[in-house]
Amino acid sequence: MVIPIFWRKLFKKMKNSEPVNNNNKNQSKSSNSYISSYLKENEESIREAFGNSADLVLRKVKIGANQNINVLIVYIEGLIDNKLMSKTVIKPITTFPDNKLKSPSPNEIHNKLKESQLTVNHLTEVYKLEDILNKILDGYCALIVEGTNKALLCDVIGFEHRPVSEPINESAIRGPHEGFNETIRVNTSLLRRRIKDPRLTIEELTLGKIGNTKIDIIYIRGLANPKVLQEIKNRIKKIKDEVDSIQLSGQLEEYIQDAPFSPFPTILNTERPDRIVGALYEGRYAILVDGTPYNLIVPCTLGMFITSIEDYTQRFFYGSFLRLLRWVSFLIALTLPSIYVAITSFHQEMLPTNLVLALAAQREGVPLPAVAEAFMMEIVFEILREAGIRMPRLVGPAISIVGVLVIGQAAVQAGLVSAAMTIIVGLTAIASFITPIYSIGIAIRLLRFPIIILAGSLGLFGISAGLLAILIHLTSLRSFGVPYFEPFGPIILSDLKDSLIRFPFWAYRTRPKFTTHNSIRQTARLKPKPLRQEEKEIEHNYGDD
Amino acid sequence: MKNINFRQLLYLFLLLFSILILAGCWNRREIESIGFINSVGVDRNINNKIKLTVRIAKPFTLSGQQNTNVDERSFWLTEMTGDTVFEAVRNFLNHSPRRLFWAHNRFIIFGEEFARQGLNDAIDWFDRDNESRRTAQIAIVKGATAAESLQVEYELERDPSQGEAGVVEAAINGQSNIVDVKLHDFLLMLNSEGIEPVATRTDLVPTPQGPLDIRGNLKREKIGLTGKYIGAAAFKEDKLVGWLDGKQTRGLNWVKGKAKGGILVINNPKTGKRLVSIELIRSQSKIIPKVINGRPSIEVKVQAEGNIGDIQGQFDINLKTWEDMEKMMAEGIKDEIKACLRVAQKEFNSDIFGFGAAIYRNYPREWERLKNNWDEEFPNLSVKISVEAKLRRTGLILRTLQE
Numbered sequence: 047m048v049i050p051i052f053w054r055k056l057f058k059k060m061k062n063s064e065p066v067n068n069n070n071k072n073q074s075k076s077s078n079s080y081i082s083s084y085l086k087e088n089e090e091s092i093r094e095a096f097g098n099s100a101d102l103v104l105r106k107v108k109i110g111a112n113q114n115i116n117v118l119i120v121y122i123e124g125l126i127d128n129k130l131m132s133k134t135v136i137k138p139i140t141t142f143p144d145n146k147l148k149s150p151s152p153n154e155i156h157n158k159l160k161e162s163q164l165t166v167n168h169l170t171e172v173y174k175l176e177d178i179l180n181k182i183l184d185g186y187c188a189l190i191v192e193g194t195n196k197a198l199l200c201d202v203i204g205f206e207h208r209p210v211s212e213p214i215n216e217s218a219i220r221g222p223h224e225g226f227n228e229t230i231r232v233n234t235s236l237l238r239r240r241i242k243d244p245r246l247t248i249e250e251l252t253l254g255k256i257g258n259t260k261i262d263i264i265y266i267r268g269l270a271n272p273k274v275l276q277e278i279k280n281r282i283k284k285i286k287d288e289v290d291s292i293q294l295s296g297q298l299e300e301y302i303q304d305a306p307f308s309p310f311p312t313i314l315n316t317e318r319p320d321r322i323v324g325a326l327y328e329g330r331y332a333i334l335v336d337g338t339p340y341n342l343i344v345p346c347t348l349g350m351f352i353t354s355i356e357d358y359t360q361r362f363f364y365g366s367f368l369r370l371l372r373w374v375s376f377l378i379a380l381t382l383p384s385i386y387v388a389i390t391s392f393h394q395e396m397l398p399t400n401l402v403l404a405l406a407a408q409r410e411g412v413p414l415p416a417v418a419e420a421f422m423m424e425i426v427f428e429i430l431r432e433a434g435i436r437m438p439r440l441v442g443p444a445i446s447i448v449g450v451l452v453i454g455q456a457a458v459q460a461g462l463v464s465a466a467m468t469i470i471v472g473l474t475a476i477a478s479f480i481t482p483i484y485s486i487g488i489a490i491r492l493l494r495f496p497i498i499i500l501a502g503s504l505g506l507f508g509i510s511a512g513l514l515a516i517l518i519h520l521t522s523l524r525s526f527g528v529p530y531f532e533p534f535g536p537i538i539l540s541d542l543k544d545s546l547i548r549f550p551f552w553a554y555r556t557r558p559k560f561t562t563h564n565s566i567r568q569t570a571r572l573k574p575k576p577l578r579q580e581e582k583e584i585e586h587n588y589g590d591d
Numbered sequence: 592m593k594n595i596n597f598r599q600l601l602y603l604f605l606l607l608f609s610i611l612i613l614a615g616c617w618n619r620r621e622i623e624s625i626g627f628i629n630s631v632g633v634d635r636n637i638n639n640k641i642k643l644t645v646r647i648a649k650p651f652t653l654s655g656q657q658n659t660n661v662d663e664r665s666f667w668l669t670e671m672t673g674d675t676v677f678e679a680v681r682n683f684l685n686h687s688p689r690r691l692f693w694a695h696n697r698f699i700i701f702g703e704e705f706a707r708q709g710l711n712d713a714i715d716w717f718d719r720d721n722e723s724r725r726t727a728q729i730a731i732v733k734g735a736t737a738a739e740s741l742q743v744e745y746e747l748e749r750d751p752s753q754g755e756a757g758v759v760e761a762a763i764n765g766q767s768n769i770v771d772v773k774l775h776d777f778l779l780m781l782n783s784e785g786i787e788p789v790a791t792r793t794d795l796v797p798t799p800q801g802p803l804d805i806r807g808n809l810k811r812e813k814i815g816l817t818g819k820y821i822g823a824a825a826f827k828e829d830k831l832v833g834w835l836d837g838k839q840t841r842g843l844n845w846v847k848g849k850a851k852g853g854i855l856v857i858n859n860p861k862t863g864k865r866l867v868s869i870e871l872i873r874s875q876s877k878i879i880p881k882v883i884n885g886r887p888s889i890e891v892k893v894q895a896e897g898n899i900g901d902i903q904g905q906f907d908i909n910l911k912t913w914e915d916m917e918k919m920m921a922e923g924i925k926d927e928i929k930a931c932l933r934v935a936q937k938e939f940n941s942d943i944f945g946f947g948a949a950i951y952r953n954y955p956r957e958w959e960r961l962k963n964n965w966d967e968e969f970p971n972l973s974v975k976i977s978v979e980a981k982l983r984r985t986g987l988i989l990r991t992l993q994e
Contacts, residue, residue: 390622395694402627402695406650409623416621
């Protein structure tokens with residue numbers, strides 16, 4: 047095995063020349079041990095565990111009647127809030143009232159500190175060096191009083207992070223303008239603020255041999271199906287101590303998804319807390335990964351990728367219109383270039399005479415066959431798109447000029463590309479960006495190429511064969527036990543209310559069928575209308591009281 | 592997935608992939624490599640061979656791009672002969688750089704001479720071929736060959752087929768004095784019992800050269816011939832037997848219930864000298880056959896509606912004059928039907944109305960006996976015509992103008 051050797055070299059200090067055991071985490075022998083009553087030993091062990099890193103701070107303070115008792119303060123610079131630290135930890139220690147206790151024992155000092163002196167919000171007592179190491183990495187500060195074999199951990203977490211800001215890639219006009227950031231605790235707070243109920247459960251796991259990434263599995267007890275939770279945990283447990291680290295939610299997605307080779311994503315990623323909240327109310331699970339603003343929702347269906355918060359914030363007519371628009375664009379993005387290729391090279395009789403003559407006039411003198419032209423232009427567009435995302439902001443205008451002028455206008459004028467084809471490619475490109483979740487757009491763009499080839503070789507027959515294959519594949523997919531193509535395959539009538547079109551909120555009597563057993567959402571009589579006579583009387587009586 | 596091993600998957604993939612290659616893009620033809628046929632004319636040449644004249648669109652002259660030469664003709668007129676239609680069609684490939692494509696063909700035009708000899712020799716291919724469509728208009732040129740007819744040009748359209756299609760559509764909806772016969776309709780009439788086919792009639796009209804343009808130097812295409820669509824060509828079996836004029840054709844359309852519009856001019860109910868024109872808006876018809884003692888007779892019931900479109904002279908529009916006008920309108924319609932009936936019975940002896948078919952539907956047993964000597968029966972068939980005409984509206988004004 048190559049990896050363990052490499053590994054050992056890299057972390058030989060931590061490993062203390064012990065033979066590497068892959069299943070163990072990063073604790074060396076010394077860090078597994080208990081806290082020593084000699085400060086010097088503790089100091090050395092901690093220093094050794096961190097390889098004497100520059101940001102590790104070990105400070106000794108003398109307290110007690112004769113200033114003869116040392117207290118070791120350990121923290122990592124940059125992970126703590128300096129002001130908070132000096133106010134709630136350093137100041138209480140340095141102003142320790144030594145006169146009340148005559149020659150206090152170290153244990154008495156420890157207890158005094160723990161019970162009344164320290165003014166931090168959150169304080170725990172630990173006995174193992176391992177706990178100190180893990181906690182100071184989270185931004186805690188550890189205190190060890192000389193002569194005791196326990197430590198106090200104070201919560202003084204405070205590090206730089208991006209503020210909660212507008213979601214960058216999933217914007218909405220009327221929806222909330224808060225998006226996740228890279229800090230998991232901030233993200234869970236965004237969810238807590240929206241679901242004020244103790245049944246909102248957050249289970250935390252730590253993943254990775256090295257990275258110790260925090261993963262939060264979030265659900266609403268009583269709504270979510272416990273079997274799905276078990277399945278999520280099983281899949282995560284499999285990789286928990288095997289992977290080096292999980293840095294991105296995309297990485298976790300690849301490890302735990304149902305269909306690793308499918309072009310369709312079976313786990314939804316989003317940077318919108320409101321989307322996750324909506325999913326939680328449907329009995330789904332959210333998986334938050336520390337360090338990334340994109341968090342995961344399981345189980346998910348294809349329809350969720352075509353859904354935007356805008357469908358719900360606007361009134362249901364408009365919401366339904368948007369849905370239909372997106373499904374149509376979904377199909378356009380998938381098939382428009384191939385339909386154009388098929389019709390111009392196989393089925394000229396399908397178009398009205400004037401249109402067919404106009405198209406023929408456009409193609410006059412174009413050197414490539416339509417299928418090659420379509421393929422080439424699609425590739426060119428993909429290059430432009432990628433360049434547009436990847437390039438430095440300042441050269442942006444240059445790319446647009448080159449893209450528009452050279453590839454669009456000049457190529458058409460030079461007769462290398464037909465104008466109709468640029469229209470088709472442009473329309474397709476715009477349609478492929480209408481999907482609210484970027485990852486489904488990628489799936490469509492990838493599938494477009496095989497369909498173009500099928501259209502160029504077999505015509506409409508090829509397109510229908512390709513679409514049929516995609517349909518069969520879609521209906522065979524599962525996401526954590528839930529059919530991916532639900533409610534269309536299998537057809538679930540009650541779930542169709544929130545699929546191609548969106549019914550008004552008062553019409554949703556049930557929750558999605560497959561995600562929860564707690565299926566009744568609300569009663570049926572919620573449609574707004576004038577009160578009936580009996581109801582009015584009741585109202586009136588209330589008024590009298 | 593577990594019981595399919597990698598090798599099997601590979602074979603499956605190779606097999607699927609070979610579909611793409613081995614199919615060889617069968618029947619693939621790029622849109623710009625096709626000659627789209629707009630219209631085709633069918634004649635016989637002096638050697639009695641079939642001569643096809645085709646008008647093939649030149650798409651590059653029709654595009655909106657800057658380098659378009661407006662003076663260039665938008666089509667290529669060419670001809671080819673062969674013993675059969677199909678042979679002639681294939682013979683085009685010897686001098687046409689583009690493969691001909693028939694699905695967009697709008698007109699199949701026959702010369703009068705060819706039509707009098709019978710269309711059967713030519714029409715089979717147009718029905719049998721998988722590219723050619725049954726939506727092509729069947730037109731017969733009066734007094735000329737189809738080749739001549741294909742030289743017509745229209746001032747308002749660069750593409751003459753577009754012009755022809757426009758005239759036909761306008762005349763059907765606004766005049767009802769031509770018949771709308773597509774290949775499909777023609778074949779139906781040809782192959783049904785008790786009805787003889789009609790076809791669209793076209794006349795060639797020489798256009799006089801207009802006065803010089805004001806600027807004097809404007810280059811202008813000489814337009815020698817233009818097409819005029821009015822009337823119909825009456826057939827017996829597949830042979831042309833005669834021509835209907837516009838009035839007679841509308842009579843035919845009344846009987847068939849296909850009159851959609853048109854202007855009917857009646858006398859002013861007061862003076863009788865001046866005129867009122869009525870715009871026909873809709874009609875219905877019913878052919879009621881009767882066979883009494885073995886003698887067939889036909890009753891044609893026509894219901895028509897119209898609006899007053901134009902009044903000469905002054906009179907009060909009251910209940911009486913209204914009824915008078917309706918009566919005159921009914922008479923006018925009856926007149927047109929009678930005119931058509933007379934030529935069909937006495938001149939052509941061709942049952943273009945489908946009276947025989949009506950008898951066949953209602954009295955199939957009697958028809959078995961009648962059909963053998965229908966040619967003798969039809970000219971003497973008694974046809975009773977009853978017309979119910981209704982006037983609906985008077986346009987934007989009610990009263991007549993003061994004299």
